[in-house]
Amino acid sequence: MKRTTIIDIAAALGVTPSTVSRALAGNPRVSELTRDKVREKALEMGYQPNVVAAALRRGKSDTVGMVVPRINRHFFSHVISAVEEVLNPAGFNLLICQSHEKAELEKLAVQVLLKNRVAGIILSHALETIDFSVFESAAREKVPVVQFDRVHTAVAGPRITNDNFSGAYLAVKHLIKSGYKRIAHLTGSLNINVYQERYRGYKYALEEAGLPIDIGVMENSITRETGYESTLSLLQQTRFDAVFCAGDFAAIGAMQALHDKGLSVPSAMGIVGFANEPFSDFITPRLSTVEQNAHDMGHLTAKALIRAINGKAPMEADWEEVVPVRLLVRDSSMRGETTAY
Amino acid sequence: MKRTTIIDIAAALGVTPSTVSRALAGNPRVSELTRDKVREKALEMGYQPNVVAAALRRGKSDTVGMVVPRINRHFFSHVISAVEEVLNPAGFNLLICQSHEKAELEKLAVQVLLKNRVAGIILSHALETIDFSVFESAAREKVPVVQFDRVHTAVAGPRITNDNFSGAYLAVKHLIKSGYKRIAHLTGSLNINVYQERYRGYKYALEEAGLPIDIGVMENSITRETGYESTLSLLQQTRFDAVFCAGDFAAIGAMQALHDKGLSVPSAMGIVGFANEPFSDFITPRLSTVEQNAHDMGHLTAKALIRAINGKAPMEADWEEVVPVRLLVRDSSMRGETTAY
DNA sequence: AGCAAAAATACAAACGTTTGCACAAAAAAC
DNA sequence: GTTTTTTGTGCAAACGTTTGTATTTTTGCT
Structure with missing residues (x-):
């Protein structure tokens, strides 16, 4: 028929x-x-x-493309949901792509989206990405790009980021207040704005308190496995009584490494993570962490894109919007004797 | 330009x-x-x-739509990745939609996909869905539909399911072998094939062992919260020494309820979950669970769809393919005295 | 009733491909 | 050297909309 x-x-x-x-x-x-x-x-x-015919005629579709490193990260999947909440009522639908943290796949995804004449692109970069030339094509074809979380100034358009600096600062300050004095740091690649900022917040809190900042910082320690390994290395290299991890998965790894070495958390070692992955609340001990507001971030990102699509916001005027974060104090950073905090 | x-x-x-x-x-x-x-x-x-123009001319796009209840479930996100692995090299790209377990949103998503003239649809139903009329539109427009995991025979086309029966059977049999004798069951809605099958496997294992099957079965107990509540109810209503949960989130809830009541797992109570959510491996005690092979499921699903798109497989001939599952025995179901298993 | 202005509709071109058919040139067959 | 076949291109229509402009119809006024 x-x-x-x-x-x-x-x-x-x-x-x-x-x-x-x-x-x-x-x-x-x-x-x-x-x-x-x-x-x-x-x-x-x-x-x-037939929206295909309409898209051809109008030269624009009602589809918005979204590229994220992985969809199964708690944070990303919640941002996606929040973006949907704004975009769907506005008549757009979402084409979701994963870069799997590969620069090449990210580029491919963007090309596919451009071929599909999407109305706009929402994106958070893969860890690897250092070449941003695809985005020039997007700019040339007047397809607005909004970056969130992992952003880069080499790409034109709005950037919505978390307040990574304050999150890290609060986390470390909390560790200090809890009585920890020698605080190490596990982080991701310091090429990424996200980890740079967390590192900055970490250092700032230590400096402010007059504590040593050269205890030990391990880069590329963001997964459970690398978190585990890096913690073991740290234990050999240096002396510390707390770890601030730039991600919850790394925190879990650190926890296991400490456990395996017979160091109990939080009495011997304090740990704070970042991201509030769902499991953080029901592991033992419950993990203190920094909660990112994925919901607000998704909303702001989607709204910024809609503004850009409607031409309200000149793409050249690329500004940055910062979403506040919240420290969740749980068991992993609460020394018995200093619960006063 | x-x-x-x-x-x-x-x-x-x-x-x-x-x-x-x-x-x-x-x-x-x-x-x-x-x-x-x-x-x-x-x-x-x-x-x-310009793939839009091509799609209009050909009456079909190279885009495949995928509708899942939520993208942040470990199982679903892995199926998605596996589907991508097959579809992308074949020249298709994926439009992912979430139904958020709502029948209405599922229907809307399918309509959006049809409007976008997708080449085919991959879908796992929302818990709520009982009206399947949208899929008749799909059939009328000759858009093949492949269902996976949560499937329904009212919808024409291939169905790829997990071996839920065997998974449940193995899980409960394992509990029995570990010495547990009164085994309760937390499950989802028994309208869903998935939970029906798990329930069947549960009963079969108990019957086979000559154990009572009327200990307590709680429907709609599939989240952490409902798992917690239902376990508390069970504790008041009946006497049991193990729980087989149709999902890991419920198992976590059950574990917490038991913990709050001073019942230790696994010595006083055995627990087995289902799905092998990533946290299952690093909670205390480590959760025994049934692992679904999301990877194989995604591959089979995608291949079935490609066959259907190429017209190799008549849609009328709707068959069902079953993917084997695997029991992962960890700590939550291992009584000290019967570790012999 | 007559006319201008306003409102409603029709006409036709365009969007960028794909594809059946026609056609010319080259190659093969006789 | 003519006819047939093969091979490579061109022509033009079609896919289903949207939209600027032209045309018709209605309305409001005098």
Whole structure:
């Protein structure tokens, strides 16, 4: 059975396709009477608009592309949901791609999105990405790009980031208040804005308190496995009584390494993570961590994109919006004797 | 700057757009010489095909739609990745939608996909879904649908499921072998094939061992919260020494409830979950669970869809493929005295 | 009733491909 | 050397919308 088109509706009603198109679009240039007739007929004939044809004609689709490193990270999946909450009511739908942390896949994804003539792109970079030339194509084709969380100034357009600096600062300050004095740090690649900022916050808190900042910082220690290994290395290299981890997975790894070495958390060692992964709340001891507001971030990102699509926001004027974070104090950083905090 | 089209390339080369189209498509009706020239020019001019126009002309896009309840479930996100692994090399790309377990959103998502003229749809139903009429539209428009995990026979097309029966059977049999005798069950809605099958496996194992099957079965207890509440209820209603949970989140809830009541796992109470969520391995005690093979499931699903798209598999012939699962025995179900297993 | 202005609709071109068919040139067959 | 076949291109229509402009119809005024 052929699909019904506006031409079929037009024929059935004795009007032209253009009238049908305008009627369905709610264009005030068609009378209320015919508009109602058209809508009724469309419903009756089970009409489903062909958005592909519309996209071709208009040169833009109602689809927004979103590229994230992985969809199964708590933070990213929540940002995605929040973005949907804004975009769907606005008539857009989301094409989600994963870069799997690979620069090449990220580039490919962006190209696919451009080929599909998406209305705009929302993106958080892969860890690897250092070449941003694809985004010039996007700019050339006037497809707005909004970056969130892992952002880079080499790409034009709005950037929505977490307040990583303050999060790290609060986390470390809390460790200090709890009585820990020699605080190490596990982080990701310091090429990424996110980890740079957390590192900055970490250092700032230590400096402010007059504590040593050269205890030990391990880069590329962001997974459970690398967190585990790096903690073992640290134990051999240096002396410390707490670890601030730039991610919860690393914190879990650190916890296990400490456990395996017979060091108890939080009495012998304090740990604070980052991201508030769902498991953080029901491991033993419960992990103190920094909660990112994925919901607000998604909303802000989506709204920024809509503004950019509607041309309200010149893409050249790329500004940065910072979303506040929140420290969640749980067991892993609470020394019995200093619970006073 | 205008985008380059095949018309531009044609003009630059003094040929017609049709030749360019055929050249780029690798059609044998154009000579090797012109094909190479066209390809070179396309590269030189930075040509990006307009897949929207192609989709309109062909009546089909290279996009496949995928609808899942939520993308942040370990199982679903891994199926998605596996589907991508098959689909991307085959030239398709994925449009991912979430139903958030709502029947209405699922229906909406399918409609959006149909409007976008996707080549096919991959879907796992929301818990709520009981009305399958949208899928008749899909069938009418000859858009193949492949269901996975949460499937329903009311929808035409291939179904790829986990071996939920065997998984549950193995889990409960293992509890029995470990010495537990009164085994309760937390499950989801028994309208869903997935939970029906797990329930069947649970009962079968108990019957086989001659153990009572009326200890206590709590429906709609699949989240951490409901798992917690249901376990407390069970403790009041009945006497039991183990719980088989149809999901890991419920198992976590159960564990916490038991912990709060001073019942230790696994010595006083055995617990086995289902799904092998990533946290299952690093909570205390480590949770025994049934691992689903998301990778194989994704591959099989994607391949089935590609077959259906290519018309190799008549949609009417809807068959079911079952993916084996694996029991992971960890601490939560191992009584000290019966570790012999 | 007559005319201008406003409102509603029709016409037709465009968006960038793909593809059946026609056609010319080259190659093969007789 | 003519006819047939093969091979490579061109032509033009189609896919289903949207939208600027032209045309018709209605409305409001005098």
